[in-house]
Amino acid sequence: MAEPLPIERGSLRDLAYETLKRRIISAELAPGQRLFERDIAAELGVSRIPLREALRRLETDGLVLVVPGKGALVAPFTPADVRDLFDLRESLESLAARLAAERAGKEGLWLLRRRVREIEKATARADLSRIALANAAFHAEIVRLAANPLLTSLMRPVELRMQRLFHLTAERDIVEQCAEHGDLYEQIASGDGDKAADCALRHVADWREPSVTMALSWAVPDFDPDRVARARRRKRKQTP
Structure with a gap:
């Protein structure tokens, strides 16, 4: 039986980009919401490399905010x-x-x-x-x-x-x-x-x-990317 053809990284990057862009634009993902790379990668069936490339592209679009050392958030819309x-x-x-x-x-x-x-x-x-x-x-x-x-x-x-x-x-x-x-x-x-x-x-x-x-009604009050990232990370750790 023939081995399945490998999926190009560019295709995975585009999949992640288009999926996240649609969810952010449609407000399925709210302004200020933390984007957990591990969860998103598992859901989409992609590795973190194409996912991070997609996040950088979304950041250029103004839809994602990447906090160095903290991860990515849906960009605020104040x-x-x-x-x-x-x-x-x-x-x-x-x-x-x-x-x-x-x-x-x-x-x-x-x-x-x-x-x-x-x-x-x-x-x-x-x-x-x-x-x-x-x-x-x-x-x-x-x-x-x-x-x-x-x-x-x-x-x-x-x-x-x-x-x-x-x-x-x-x-x-x-x-x-x-x-x-x-x-x-x-x-x-x-x-x-x-x-x-x-x-x-x-x-x-x-x-x-x-x-x-x-x-x-949707703006994050006194938006502080570092504070939001820390709060979301603590909440995740406390979840049983």
Whole structure:
């Protein structure tokens, strides 16, 4: 009987990366939560080497915080972090909407309209997880239609944080969000870059303070990575 082909380390690293990224973005893993390498490696069936490579990549993405000598934590997402994110979103997303309005063809607009329909269907079912995914896909589609490679590159780490934010704030007024996305689509479809940019800016700005307020519910008070790591490690040792 032939021996099974060995799994490449890169594949294991990618498996660990994609799995942890999905769990962090979906809020299955909460901000500040300790990531125990031994447990995760055993669960995923990988060794610690590809897992650590995945954690370093997630740290670059801003989703994981590695504390030297202590291990890794899910990166905190404080009210200040949310404000910083909205500062970038207000500038970059309004630019993306302007460019999309000026450059999107019929096929691109059809794809963007399909994203709006996905949001509408998820909203009708009040499926919060699906709404968060559909919202993120809608905004990513606008960036794609902007057809600016540099903007696309700049938006990648921003989009990962946006996806995480959408899941953490999934209980915002879903009907109003849905309507605003429909409005933004119409402005982009009109081909008027100024109106599309203004609509995108209003859409982002309107949700700034509600999102900052919601961040208080999941933020780790006075976040100290060393203290959190020590506390989680002690708790683990005490577990029978």
